[in-house]
Amino acid sequence: MLSAGWVGFGADTMVDVIWITMPFLLAGLWMTFKISLVTILCGSILGFAVGMLRTVGGWLVSATLGIYIHALRGTPFLVHLYVIYFMLPALKIPWLQFEAFPAAVIALSLYTSTYVAEIVRAAIQAVPRGQSEAARSVGMTAAQCMWHVVLPQALKLMIPPMGGVYVIIIKGTSIVSVIGISELVRAGEHATQRHPRELMLIYGMTALMYFAYCYPVLRIARWAETKFGSVRLPS
Amino acid sequence: MDWILDFYNYRVAVQYVPEFTRGMLATIWISLVSLVLSLTIGTVAAIMRMSANPVLWRISAGYVQAIRSTPLLIQIYVIYFSLPALPLLGRRLDELEGGIIALGLNAGAYMSEIIRAGIESISRGQIEGAQSVGMTYLQRMRYVVLPQAFANVLPPLLGQTAVLIKDSSLVSFIGVFELFGAGLTVLSERLMPNEAFLTVAVGYLAIYGVMLFFSNYAQRRLGGVRG
């Protein structure tokens, strides 16, 4: 390496840089993993509730939730993140004061819920009408029909697009670095400050780590799609 | 009425109208250029993906996988910081160029999937119908495949464009001034996050609303054509 004989603190080879930065990047990946896991849980629960309410609720509920979805879909996640991060303190709840982690999870979960809600609605609508008509014809109530006939079939259709949502979340976590969470991108940025001449290497490693996390999820989602069928994930 | 001014001091927001306007125009401009770039890349990638040549096919598939499995922010960093290291240009990419190339490459992968699905959605039977009356390859494309593929593809393409517009906010990370950057300016000068980011949100919603209108309009128009 040309850099080997260079004066100053940059006298590391590429292998050294990989060796030194790897623990930091892995710590970042661990944070990314934690945030994405908590978010898929919270976001799915919230999204399921919104999607169900939107499907079975009256027009007022449905329209209100429609506005909720459009408002979130129509603005960048970055904006949600800043608004929530700066607004939380105003709620005057002690343990939420300028805490980056809850702000990140709340913002990501709200964002995720819009996707999940759309998937839930599409999956329920994709169950053929004849199924619920048959259920009602044998005397089931609307709730029984939903619980015993429609939802079990719809759930299967929801599984594959949820893989896509999970990948969206993982990629979304990269943005929460701006409010100071030391996830993978942040770890990468720190590393580049120490080894500014190996910028490409470090960002390459970061990208590979995201790839290693996302790609299997996408593959599994594709496999699930051939097995269960799917509804289209709205973009 | 004080609590309103407390929550959102519109007088401050009004002071910054020039910044917000400049930011909005920049966002629209960046999105437009990236859109053209992404449609070009997307079309080429889709054609490569459908080609019988395994090399072309694999390059296109690999490109799409790589983009879909990594965050846009990392793509922006890699392209903005790393491309100049290659002796391609002989000079640094400026922020705007780097940002637009990254956005175009990113959206291009998603566009290519949409375009491919659109072309493949035309049934084999209709193509054979066209063949059976003696239409040439170009005539089949021009009169049978593309008009229908376009109709099938326009709504998801518009949806992806809406995503592109929102994603363009990320180029503020490498110092490009656009709508979100205008919000950052207000935040740093006045320390007023609501006036900064709620205003920005309204700006994005306005663009989104226009997109939604076009999308509905297109769906109605094109939906009508197919009866």
Place this chain on the structure above:
Amino acid sequence: MPSETPIVVVNDICKTFRIRGRPPVQALRHVTNHVDKGEVLVVIGPSGSGKSTFLRALNGLEPIDSGSIVIDGVDLTDPKTDLNRLRRGVGMVFQHFNLFEHKTALENITMPQTVVLKRKGSEAYEIGHRLLDRVGIGDKADNYPSELSGGQQQRVAIARSLAMTPKVMLFDEVTSALDPETVGGVLELMKELATEGTTMVVVTHEMGFAREAADRVTFMDDGAIIEEGTPEAVFDNPQHERTKLFLSQII
């Protein structure tokens, strides 16, 4: 009525489908046949016997491995032959209609005329209306395929082929996807075309139609021609065991 000038001459053609990971399928084994001007040839046989492959080969939709197909003096297997040009002279009607879904019934008929034959719009329009009347759905000119019944769509498809004034018309199980009540009308239309002297090759499971309209019947099984002759000969006095078995199952 059939004259002795052959329009279609098929000589010893073979076709094998090879799909990776599956055993190859010999869909056509040394098939030789011919169709004279004005003749109606009906091809029958069990499903999977190669009837569609034979018909699609005549239109150049399915390239063949060996043998030759000559249509009105033009060799279809010659690499120098312009297939698109040749197809103008060979009309094909499909089981699933294959109409252009973004065009109205009338446009389905006029578009190929203007695009392929370069006919003037007004002329194509006139021919289109005349043919829609001819096939009995003059009132559906402005409907899209999705607004038409199967039988109506198939009539449009027939009119689309006729508009190209083909030398020979190929019909591949054109009534198989239709509701029972619309089958009769389409068969009736095909019989009329036959008596008007249209040269036709018809793959069908409608034995009544075959008996009435065919000049000659060919029975195919497992990619080969097993037996052929007049409808009376094939239906009333079949010579081969496989023919007898097939006819006993279908009637």
